[in-house]
Amino acid sequence: MSTFFDTTAYEDLVRNSTVLFAYKGPLTNELLAEFSHDLRRRLKVQENKKSVSTKVFAIFMELAQNILFYSKQSDSFDGSDKIGAILITQTDEHYKVLTGNVVANEAAGRLISKAEKINALDREALRELKREQRSAAPEADSKGAGIGLIHVALTSDNLVEIDIQKLDDNFSFYMVGANISRT
Numbered sequence: 001m002s003t004f005f006d007t008t009a010y011e012d013l014v015r016n017s018t019v020l021f022a023y024k025g026p027l028t029n030e031l032l033a034e035f036s037h038d039l040r041r042r043l044k045v046q047e048n049k050k051s052v053s054t055k056v057f058a059i060f061m062e063l064a065q066n067i068l069f070y071s072k073q074s075d076s077f078d079g080s081d082k083i084g085a086i087l088i089t090q091t092d093e094h095y096k097v098l099t100g101n102v103v104a105n106e107a108a109g110r111l112i113s114k115a116e117k118i119n120a121l122d123r124e125a126l127r128e129l130k131r132e133q134r135s136a137a138p139e140a141d142s143k144g145a146g147i148g149l150i151h152v153a154l155t156s157d158n159l160v161e162i163d164i165q166k167l168d169d170n171f172s173f174y175m176v177g178a179n180i181s182r183t
Contacts, residue, residue, distance in 0.1 A: 021039055021088040062148050063152065063176060065148075070082075072102045094180055111162065129150055152178050
């Protein structure tokens with residue numbers, strides 16, 4: 001069963017959590033490197049369990065790279081500066097890593113199906129799916145092996161949360177997130 005992030009609950013999330021990191025705008029490899037450095041520093045101060053910090057950072061990188069690879073919104077003449085949003089919140093129980101970016105409407109159904117499939121599998125089945133995806137031919141428009149969401153689910157030990165809101169006849173806003181337990 002899928003877990004869908006309720007976009008309208010965004011304000012509640014921010015109000016009821018400590019915001020560890022928030023960004024909305026153009027994302028470049030250089031900015032991602034700076035954000036990575038800043039996030040590692042903040043996690044070192046906030047989190048006493050290195051394994052939790054490692055999970056948060058790995059999921060942050062995976063989801064931020066999805067913005068760089070797949071966002072259909074850009075802020076440059078050559079289309080290289082992709083636009084997206086990243087939010088990392090913290091409560092006593094967990095961290096939430098949440099990203100959002102514009103995708104083509106044709107991708108929406110495929111993204112929902114992929115998340116539903118991932119969320120229906122147990123840990124061993126996810127590992128098997130990851131192995132299969134690595135050896136399979138890449139999907140159309142894929143910049144990698146197609147294992148990003150699988151990796152997020154395995155790393156977080158939780159369901160992948162998604163929400164897709166249609167913007168117009170061509171594009172939708174795609175949000176994807178994961179919770180990482182602090183215990």
